[in-house]
Amino acid sequence: MPPEAGVVFILILSVLTVTIATLYLRHRTQQMLHQERMTAIEKGTAVPPAPMGKPWSTRVYLLRGLIWSFTGAALIVCLLGVAWSDRRPESAESMAWSAKHVSETLDISMEQARQIVEKDQATHAHGMPPALSLLGLIPFSIGLAYLVFYYSDPSRKLPPSENQL
Numbered sequence: 001m002p003p004e005a006g007v008v009f010i011l012i013l014s015v016l017t018v019t020i021a022t023l024y025l026r027h028r029t030q031q032m033l034h035q036e037r038m039t040a041i042e043k044g045t046a047v048p049p050a051p052m053g054k055p056w057s058t059r060v061y062l063l064r065g066l067i068w069s070f071t072g073a074a075l076i077v078c079l080l081g082v083a084w085s086d087r088r089p090e091s092a093e094s095m096a097w098s099a100k101h102v103s104e105t106l107d108i109s110m111e112q113a114r115q116i117v118e119k120d121q122a123t124h125a126h127g128m129p130p131a132l133s134l135l136g137l138i139p140f141s142i143g144l145a146y147l148v149f150y151y152s153d154p155s156r157k158l159p160p161s162e163n164q165l
Contacts (some may be wrong), residue, residue: 058156065146072140079133086127095121
């Protein structure tokens with residue numbers, strides 16, 4: 001297993017662990033609030049008020065838009081950098097094997113087969129294709145959608161007292 005695969009595996013495992021831990025803690029908090037309310041109802045005491053959430057604001061869409069857009073842009077730049085630095089020539093042993101295979105398949109001389117393989121080597125890039133960086137357009141587009149919504153939302157222009165739900 002290449003060393004990059006180990007790093008990717010550890011990264012995926014750590015993201016999965018953090019996600020599961022976060023979801024478990026959120027569930028546990030909700031479970032404790034429910035248990036507290038049920039105990040208060042059973043004892044006949046006043047039910048504690050539900051915790052107040054933070055006031056809602058349209059600025060949330062601005063924040064989400066910026067986060068998604070910059071994440072998408074960073075992903076595009078990162079994947080392009082990896083694609084351009086990953087380009088490497090094919091090994092001489094691999095080229096010799098390919099030339100032998102082409103020579104036997106097409107029934108041509110070894111010199112002609114070597115020229116075909118070298119021409120093929122020059123026209124085909126090895127490594128990660130740069131087009132893979134277009135995956136970064138997905139989060140970038142989501143961020144742009146949030147930003148468009150934020151700037152086109154008429155409630156953004158209302159005074160703060162009317163803007164909060």
